[in-house]
Amino acid sequence: MSTADQAVQAGPARPAxxxxxxxxxxxxxxxxxxxxxxxxxxxxxxxxxxxxxLLGVVLKVSAPAAGxxxxxxxxxxxxxxxxxxxxxxxxxxxxxxxxVAVVAGDSVAGEAASGTLRTLLTVPAGRTRLLLxxxxxxxxxxLAACLLVAVAALLTGFLLFPVGRVTLLxxxxxxxxxxxxxxxxxxxxxxxxxxxxxxxxxALSCLTEHPLAAMAALMVIVIASEIxxxxxxxxxxxxxxxxxxxxxxxxxxRAPVDSAVTEHGLLSFAAYAVxxxxxxxxxxxxxxxxx
Amino acid sequence: xxxxxxGFGQGKPPDRDGSAVRWSAAAQQAGPLAExxxxxxxxxxxxxxxxxxxxGRSGPRAGQADLAIASRGLTKRFxxxxxxxxxxxxxxxAGCVYGFLGPNGSGxxxxxxxxxxxIQPTDGGHQLLGSAMPAGLNxxxxxxxxxxxxxxxxxxxxxxxxxxxxxxxxxxxDRRTARARIDQALDRVGLLAxxxxxxxxxxxxxxxxxxxxxxxxxxxxxxxxxxxxxxxxPQGTREVRALIRQIAADGVTVFVSSHLLAEVEQxxxxxxxxxxxxxxxxxxxxxxxxxxxxxxxVRTSQPELAAKVLADxxxxxxxxxxxxVSALLGDAAPEQVNATLVRAGVPVAALDTPRPSLEDLFVQxxxxxFDVDG
Numbered sequence: 311m312s313t314a315d316q317a318v319q320a321g322p323a324r325p326a327x328x329x330x331x332x333x334x335x336x337x338x339x340x341x342x343x344x345x346x347x348x349x350x351x352x353x354x355x356x357x358x359x360x361x362x363x364l365l366g367v368v369l370k371v372s373a374p375a376a377g378x379x380x381x382x383x384x385x386x387x388x389x390x391x392x393x394x395x396x397x398x399x400x401x402x403x404x405x406x407x408x409x410v411a412v413v414a415g416d417s418v419a420g421e422a423a424s425g426t427l428r429t430l431l432t433v434p435a436g437r438t439r440l441l442l443x444x445x446x447x448x449x450x451x452x453l454a455a456c457l458l459v460a461v462a463a464l465l466t467g468f469l470l471f472p473v474g475r476v477t478l479l480x481x482x483x484x485x486x487x488x489x490x491x492x493x494x495x496x497x498x499x500x501x502x503x504x505x506x507x508x509x510x511x512x513a514l515s516c517l518t519e520h521p522l523a524a525m526a527a528l529m530v531i532v533i534a535s536e537i538x539x540x541x542x543x544x545x546x547x548x549x550x551x552x553x554x555x556x557x558x559x560x561x562x563x564r565a566p567v568d569s570a571v572t573e574h575g576l577l578s579f580a581a582y583a584v585x586x587x588x589x590x591x592x593x594x595x596x597x598x599x600x601x
Numbered sequence: 602x603x604x605x606x607x608g609f610g611q612g613k614p615p616d617r618d619g620s621a622v623r624w625s626a627a628a629q630q631a632g633p634l635a636e637x638x639x640x641x642x643x644x645x646x647x648x649x650x651x652x653x654x655x656x657g658r659s660g661p662r663a664g665q666a667d668l669a670i671a672s673r674g675l676t677k678r679f680x681x682x683x684x685x686x687x688x689x690x691x692x693x694x695a696g697c698v699y700g701f702l703g704p705n706g707s708g709x710x711x712x713x714x715x716x717x718x719x720i721q722p723t724d725g726g727h728q729l730l731g732s733a734m735p736a737g738l739n740x741x742x743x744x745x746x747x748x749x750x751x752x753x754x755x756x757x758x759x760x761x762x763x764x765x766x767x768x769x770x771x772x773x774x775d776r777r778t779a780r781a782r783i784d785q786a787l788d789r790v791g792l793l794a795x796x797x798x799x800x801x802x803x804x805x806x807x808x809x810x811x812x813x814x815x816x817x818x819x820x821x822x823x824x825x826x827x828x829x830x831x832x833x834x835p836q837g838t839r840e841v842r843a844l845i846r847q848i849a850a851d852g853v854t855v856f857v858s859s860h861l862l863a864e865v866e867q868x869x870x871x872x873x874x875x876x877x878x879x880x881x882x883x884x885x886x887x888x889x890x891x892x893x894x895x896x897x898x899v900r901t902s903q904p905e906l907a908a909k910v911l912a913d914x915x916x917x918x919x920x921x922x923x924x925x926v927s928a929l930l931g932d933a934a935p936e937q938v939n940a941t942l943v944r945a946g947v948p949v950a951a952l953d954t955p956r957p958s959l960e961d962l963f964v965q966x967x968x969x970x971f972d973v974d975g
Contacts, residue, residue: 336776340769348757425753429815432717432749434742435770598720 334443337435341447345413346454354409358455359462361405362397366466369393390467391476391486394493395563397463398456398500402556406455407532410504413451414511415524417444418594422519422601437595445512445587452504456497464493482565495562499572503556506582507532510552513586516593519601549574552582669695669823669854670716674725677711685711687878688725693856693871695822698849700865700886701858703875704967709858710750712875713827716856717747730822743773746816746824751831752808754800760811761787761796767815774819786814790844806837813844824848826857830864842868862963876967886959893957893965897935898927899942900951907947914941930954 345351366386373387381399385392418441421427430440467473476489484492510531514524535553538544548554555575561568670693677686686708693699703709714720716727718738727734732741754763764783768774774782787793790810795803803811809829816824826845830838838861845868849855859865865872865886872889874882882889897916901907904921911919916928916938930938935954942949957965 330772332776333772333774336769337772340766344755344766424755425751426755428714428719428749429753429767430770431719432742432745432747433767433771433815434718434739436739436772439772440770596721599714600720 334439337439338443338446341443342450345447345451351413351451354412355455355458358401358405358409359458361401362393362459362463363466365397365400366390366393366463366470369396370470385477386467387471389476390469390471390473391464391489391493393467393471394460394463395496397459398496399557401459402500402503403536406452406459406500406504407507407553408529409455410448410452410508411511411525411528411532414448414508415515415526415528416521417448417512418515418590419518419521419524420515422599423521425601427601428599431599438591441512441516441587441591441594445509445590448508448512449501449505452508453497453501456500456504460493460497464490478563478565479560480564484565492563495567496559499559499562499575500556502576502579503553506579506586507552509583509586509590513590513593516590516597549578552578555579667695668728669693669697669730670699670727670856672716672725672727675712675715675722675727676724677708677715677720678723684878686715686722689875689878689880690883691727691873691880692883693854693873695854696852697871698845698855698857698869700869700872701856701875702860702862702865702872702963702967703858704860707875707967708878709860709875710827713747713749713825713856713858716825717742717745717749719749739772743771743819744822746819746821748812748816748826748829750827752812754808754811756801757799759797759799760792760803760807760814763800763811764814764818768818771819782818786817789817789847790814791840805832806834806840809833809837809841810844813841817848821853823854823856826855828858828860830859830861838864862959866959874963874966881966889959889962890956893962895930895954895956896927897930897933897938898925898953898955899938899947899949900925900953901942901947901949903947906945907942907949910942910945910947911938914938 369383369386382392382396386396418427421430431437435443473486475483475485476492477483478492507528511524511528514527515521518524532553535551539548539551539554555571555578558571558575561571670691672689672691674688674690675686676684676688678684689708689712691712701709701712711720715722716729716734718735721735729737729741730744734741755766758766761783764786765779768779768783769776784793784796787796790813792807792810792814795807800808800811809831813826813829816826829845830841833841842864845855845857849868857865857869869886871885872882873880874889882892896918897911899907899911901924904923904926907926908919908921911926911928914933916931916933919926919928921927935952939949939952942952
């Protein structure tokens with residue numbers, strides 16, 4: 311008798327002791343492999359990795375005149391480590407939110423569109439459990455995308471520019487290793503900011519069966535928020551915009567770390583994640599799955 | 602057609618885990634399908650329109666343990682006001698193969714979605730395997746395999762990776778046995794050889810079988826299959842029918858919806874017939890046939906004389922025209938009726954005892970053609 315038969319006949323006494331956590335992790339892992347093996351997402355990540363390299367090459371070929379270009383760009387030619395920060399500034403405005411929109415918008419709506427959502431729910435995956443897995447996977451994708459930008463930029467910076475002790479915004483100079491630690495903090499902060507956008511995308515994804523609609527809607531929200539953020543007449547509303555705090559990690563590059571602004575940003579991200587996570591949960595928890 | 606497709610459901614490789622042997626043994630224990638037509642409890646299955654499965658039974662025991670699916674007044678009205686399912690009382694005895702028949706658009710899939718908790722009923726409720734839904738969904742659904750409205754998979758994954766995905770999503774599935782269970786499910790539907798192929802390269806028949814394989818990933822007490830033969834060629838239909846028999850032979854209750862009567866007639870012990878959201882018949886296949894008693898039809902050149910003889914034999918509903926006479930056969934033996942007719946001097950040109958085909962009954966119950974009311 312094969313092991314399969316034994317497994318089947320042991321059916322009624324299915325091991326209950328096996329932690330639900332382990333099984334959750336297995337589901338989570340399957341979700342991650344779905345995201346990170348999908349050709350579309352891999353192409354997107356390749357582009358995300360290529361842009362910092364391009365940025366480095368451009369800066370090497372023609373260094374910008376002092377005072378021009380995005381933040382940190384002027385420091386890049388003196389210290390390659392700054393390419394990571396310059397790349398994050400460039401990527402956080404459009405490319406990273408776009409990538410998150412694609413993954414988050416597709417997360418539930420994509421399953422609904424292909425019909426796999428009904429199979430997942432009858433398996434049963436559990437609606438809340440499914441949503442937790444989806445959000446966790448989006449979070450991991452945000453981290454992976456930000457890390458990818460940082461690593462690609464760091465490697466390019468090391469190749470093309472001199473690298474050494476890092477001069478912080480406050481004028482203090484710290485060892486390279488400490489500088490890299492600061493970059494990692496920035497990456498984590500940006501991940502949190504993208505995850506808040508991802509939560510909005512997840513909620514949108516639960517509202518429709520058309521993944522493209524959810525992706526487009528999220529990009530509209532991101533771009534509208536960025537435009538509103540640049541209109542000074544409504545500056546009172548700026549702190550409540552989802553993208554307002556995305557680049558507010560200057561404080562992490564000071565000595566000592568000035569955490570007041572970043573804490574405010576993290577609070578905003580958490581609020582967005584909770585509000586839109588709740589919307590997603592309320593929607594998916596009660597929705598009639600007719601796809 | 603690929604080799605694995607041909608071999609499906611029939612010539613299993615003898616060296617595989619002996620499961621085919623196990624099934625045939627189980628089939629012998631279970632006996633021919635016809636003998637299992639009566640529910641194990643011996644209780645008559647309530648017809649629609651009569652008392653629902655939860656009423657009129659004595660005490661808390663109430664026989665619900667005998668019912669794999671029991672619904673009471675299950676109703677779904679969609680937001681646009683369309684009444685998709687109208688107060689149906691399903692009673693599916695445990696261990697039976699229940700054919701859920703009805704034309705397209707009669708509410709079968711909506712009912713199945715409600716049974717599985719995918720959509721909320723607007724009224725009424727139901728039990729699965731003795732537990733009230735939707736409270737018991739997460740506890741009961743692992744024991745219920747299902748295929749809802751056609752196969753749905755990840756196109757860029759292989760058949761095996763697709764099954765692994767759904768197995769990973771199952772909160773009760775054990776990772777350590779996953780590989781063996783997945784292979785066994787693939788083997789049962791005859792897809793083991795094609796397991797590594799991309800889903801998008803599968804033929805329609807293979808897709809349907811993969812969908813059935815999902816319902817076989819775990820040992821089940823109830824399998825709900827929504828139109829499992831939809832879009833299949835006759836060969837594929839036959840394969841799926843054989844598979845349903847195998848699943849049922851293991852003692853699993855099978856609830857299979859179809860708009861094809863032939864399919865139900867060949868595999869099912871019980872039928873429920875839907876028409877525009879209502880359950881217009883529920884009972885055993887034999888009970889469905891008995892709805893319409895057989896008649897005797899005599900072709901003769903002397904219909905008046907023949908009619909008189911049939912009336913003398915106390916046959917009911919004697920009707921005659923220029924060429925033939927017919928009457929309800931009742932308990933009379935047709936050969937005796939024939940002998941009496943001949944003795945009375947009736948020239949019998951032909952004598953027939955047509956039973957209305959299930960097809961006729963089905964059409965009577967569900968209406969002709971495409972007249973989906975409302």
